[in-house]
Amino acid sequence: MTKTQRVGLILGVIGFIIPILLDFQGLSLAGHFAMSIFLLAAVFWMFETIPIYSTSILVIFSQILLLSTEGIIDYSGLAGYEPQSYTQFIGTLANPIIILFLGGFVLADASVKYDFDKNLTRILLAPFGNRTSTIMLGLMAVTAVLSAFMSNTATTAMMITVIIPIIAKMESGDPARIGIALCIPFAANIGGIATPIGTPPNAVVIAALNQQGLTVAFGSWMMYALPLAVIMLLVAWQVLLRLHPPATNQVSLDLDTKLQTSGHAILLYFTFGTTVLLWVTEGIHGIKSSIVALFPVVVLTLSSAFSKQDIRKLPWEVLWLIAGGIALGISMENTGLASWLVGGIAWGDLSSIMVLVVFGAVTLIMSNFLSNTVTASLLIPLALTLVTSGALEGTFGMLLVGLVIALSASFAMILPISTPPNAIAESTGVLKTKHMLLSGTIIGIIGLVLVLLLSVFYWPNII
């Protein structure tokens, strides 16, 4: 265990014990236990004392022990909390959002298996010509489109293989090398906001909104987030071009992948297209996106296009991570912990826009240093209780703050530790952290401002 992890272990255990020993006014017994779990989880996640997906399972396990009818605490005769069956907590592992993401993972991994991602890249990059600045925009656009449906990390890794030959042919002092290396993770993170399956923080937010009775259709999310993704992509492109003006005007792109035409590959193309179509038209046919998500899983596995080995290699730990975040939100809400935590601040005095600014800024800052999913998991339960306290209005307010948190979490890209795509770009050795810090900070701040502008001018008109 590293020193940091050991500090986290000690602080986490202390955090767990404090609510058990102390009595907080106005907080039920269940709320105290929920606080123990919240503090333990927050610290373990922040210090990565144990792997973050392991903390997620620990959350679920602790909730079962301390907050369920099958647990060790007897709540009969105590007011303020009605314990649920333990199935409520382990059920998060099969939450509809988890199933949606499972479908997305199968599509993404199958696309990688049949080189569909590489071939799509080659086709989509073709119209962008040879000039350095337009190629950069092309790379960013393709990265964003792919990362909206695949994991940001896999998309970045694939695009890095595309740019390594490009960069190798450039002069070693050419600033465009830095610009091109940075444009990939930035575009991947930005593209991830465009669809519900683009990145895990979206999952935690949507699931939390569902908890409150608010459903967000696949196409509706895209309507809210896609314009922002497009604008931010152009902003990031311009920021990088200005900070790192290319020394050479021409760049040659040589992608030699061949479109696979085997039966399995063709089935994948068809399945991918149909699934995305069904997702985006949810408003028309009414079939929930989680149900549609099972379609590619069934089709690709029954045809053996996606094999047992492929199933085993799916990123199951990300599903656990999401489930833990969802579960934490459940107990924070129904034990009254979340409202107790936010009750200390006079939120009623703040205008609703100020509430959004606070949550947006805190999310952006935290997720630069923490996993984006963990940041969203810790903040969304607190944000949603503000609705009941009146600082935000009803379902509209919930949706607004949910979007602010989800989108701001993805705009956190100032350091290699901020997101895995950033780390991959830094490993190429082509850029220094200070380059990432500067452009990432500028883009993050612009992103936050745009999110808030959308909250005032765009979303109220289309929700």
Add this chain to the structure above:
Amino acid sequence: MKHRIYIFVVEDEPEVLDAIVRDLEEFEDSFFIEMADSAEEARELISAITDDGHEIGLILCDHVLPGENGVELLVEMQHNPSTERTRKVLITGQAGLDETVRAVNEANLSHYIAKPWEKAELVGTARKLLTDYVLEQTENPMEFMSVLDGERIADFIRKGKSITDN
């Protein structure tokens, strides 16, 4: 203590040893380079390294050495679990066909570099074999992306085998 990966060079002529190590200097930041001038010294150093929990990723070995010869050393390393996965290269002008066949069949020889060697061949071979080793044996090959074959490592990550979104 952090787990280290070593490149090991066994060569009895000092000028040749220096030349090999100099050609490998671009790998110095990420890998430890250790040297020996005989098979016996090599065996001791290798034991010390693996006993400390580190790994030998690549060994470049001359064949004609004082005492035991290079092919014998490589065969022995192949039979030792802690050096079985080490990528083994003969760098020599004087191994006959029989010994070379033995190295291929019983030491899982990865590459044969004939002396005098071209720096490009040596560096290219080292890069390829170290990339093979790192992709096979390490949890997080990403840290080697700038020194080894970046495209292969990035493609490995793309296939989801080490890091994912979080």
